[in-house]
Amino acid sequence: MSDPTRIKAVLFDKDGTLFDFRATWDVWTHQVLVDLAKGRDDVLKAMAHDARFDLDTRKMQPDSPIIAGTQAEATSILLRHLPEWTFDTLIRHLDERVAVAPLVPATPLPELLGQLQDMGIATGVMTNDSEAGALAHLKAAGVHEMFDFVAGYDSGYGAKPDPDPLLAFAQQIGCPPEQTAMIGDSRHDLMAARAAGMVSVGVLTGVAGTDELSDLADVILDHIGHLPDWLRSDPNEKAHF
Template sequence: MDIRGIIFDKDGTLFDFGATWNGWAAGVIAELSGGDPDLAQALADAARFDLAGGVFQPDSPVIAGTAREAAECLASALPGRDVDQIEALLNAKAALAPLAPAVPLDPFLTALVARGLRLGVMTNDSEYAAHAHLRAVGVTAHFDFIAGFDSGHGAKPAPDPLLAFATAMALAPETVVMVGDSTHDLVAGRAAGMHTLGVLTGMAGVDELAPFADAVLPDIGHIPGWLDA
């Protein structure tokens, strides 16, 4: 294979989804509910979040959705609350999420760049949160392209934001690998004509990802071995 670029999803891929977002979601629900247990449960039900267990359900629309879609989801349990305000709150809180990198990111990304690969991030989170998270772990400089759902290229599962990376890097799509933890990521990669790798640091399992992936890896740390093989 002639691989010249890799575009990563963020949450569940560069960062372990559960370790990063389960506690964050519980805090957001507590704040939006104002201590009302019935409202907290209604919000949790809308987001498919298990309050008792403190974890997202695998079918939660929040997992692979955009920040706007998450805001609309929560707004369904908050009649009269402005969706724009909820989205702004989610973006502000997301930028402060307790990050759990899937692997030590700086040495991992340094090694990929040393191979001559161009690297990008495309997340259905906001571009603001993407920059905040990458900056917080000191790896922004490794990426040639960072985009969110609000960057003007669209959102996954559409292929457009992935093709924007290929165009910006002057790479043919077939020389790019899309790496993600959800079918949204992999469907977008396939539609863009890219190679696709699934990782198991999100909420989806092998059976869900395998039909859309060239390979399913435990985490992104196994990518160099896959490239060499």
């Protein structure tokens, strides 16, 4: 593992990393599926099945293709059961609903980002959500101006697990990949980090647990609030904060 004292930049995933996935997106997904079904129980069950969303527990399953997928991929999955919608109208509708989702930060974000700024760490966000959705959420949290880079799947760099958007961040801020950490809650995030030659940092505020992330993560944090302490730590002292 690279020495965290040498890390000069961190790139965050958004959902499940900056924002707690369960507290935010399980609630949102259930409401959106119910609204789209319009009382059609068979349609609701079919969409939930394909999205791997448990209607009884109202939770996304760890193998859901929506968790790490792009908004376009999520739209395609739901569209199979909604013939009254076109792809363009449905993705616009979902984008509008995403923009006003009730976000629950994984930790107080202004304080965390302020600490990283004080440490001289450059920061960015790379999400498989849309860029507009990411900016709307960061603005709602009052932190959009604290990031040096914000990109979505539609920003022209590609989507995770492709390493290109991660490398675009490193290039834009002038930081070598080996001195950059990718922080994420999914295997897609950590696969992208490995492919880009970055330090891979897993967090447990998504739906994946330690077992799902450990083979790809250089370190696992309970949540991003532990990031400053880890950056200041002996890299060989602990594997889990």
